[in-house]
Amino acid sequence: MLVDDIKEFFRTYTGTDFAGLSVGIPHKEAAVRCSDEVHPLAKSIGAVNTIVRRPIDGKLIGYNTDCEASITAIEDALRERRVANGEALRTSPIAGKTFALVGAGGAGRALAFGAKSRGAQAVIFNRIMRAKVLADAVSGEALPYECLKRFCPQEGMILANASAVGMEPNTDQTPVSKETLRAYELVFDAVYTPRNTRLIQEAAEVGAIVVSGVEMFIRQALDQFRLFTGGLGISPPLMSNH
Missing domain, CATH: 3.40.50.10860 (Leucine Dehydrogenase, chain A, domain 1)
Structure with missing residues (x-):
């Protein structure tokens, strides 16, 4: 509807x-x-x-159900790469990483809180006042959306697009240039229409691990189904102090 x-x-x-x-x-x-x-x-x-x-x-x-769905999708993709390289993981592969997060709406807030729960630091790009409110809530950093084009990521950072940039019908758009994507270890796009956004395509072309919004969408829907049908539902709150 x-x-x-x-x-x-x-x-x-x-x-x-x-x-x-x-x-x-x-x-x-x-x-x-x-x-x-x-x-x-x-x-x-x-x-x-x-x-x-x-x-x-x-x-x-x-x-x-967005929070756990997005974060576990990112964690599983990172774990798969690490295990393939023979690494042993005792903590979340997100711990200690910097999360460059585009967007501070519902999906952005879910990602930011999920990142904090796993020990990551969020840098949030959005309209500055909205970004600052979310950054303050997760002990992160807020920057205006315009700064994203000039932002120089460090090797191993995670990029998460939680904005509508690249969504149908504007499929030719992307929040970050292809050249900049080379520095990110993983790129996540919450947009799932289309399934392979320009951001996801270009990130894969430069060798980043990519996670489509479809993966988040399926995972959050599974938890919704459990809630609707009286199943186990979602996990306990990630942050017990709230």
Whole structure:
């Protein structure tokens, strides 16, 4: 359903004939305020992408399945490369790394909190005030989006695009030049329409590990399915102090 006004949507769809809802761009942050209760992780992130109607009282419970989905997709891709090289991993392969994050919306917030939970440092590129709010929440650094073109990544950094740059119909766009991509160890793109964005294609061409938004989309949907059907649901909150 294409929703223009999420508050009006929830005023209209108040029946009990659905188990829950998936929430997409651009409503993930507003969905927090539309939930009767919010899971601690989703509350920390400030974004809800899954709403479950609790059968016992009909209340709407907000969750975030984007966070673990995106971070585990990145971790697994890094582990695969490390194991292939004969390395033994005792901690998250993200620990100690710098995360260059483009975007500070719902997906960006999920990635930033996930990165922090694994011991990574986020550098967030967005409109500066919005970037600063998120950077302060995850002890990261905020830079204006315009600085991304001049940003010189150090070898081994991770690039994560959580903006709409490169999404259909603007498939010719990319947030970072192909030449700059050479310095990144891994490039993740939350955009999954198209599946192989220009960013993903060019990152693969210069030898970076690439993770498509499709991988995140599938993983978050699996957790949504568990929540909708009364399965185990998502893992406990990543950051217990929130």
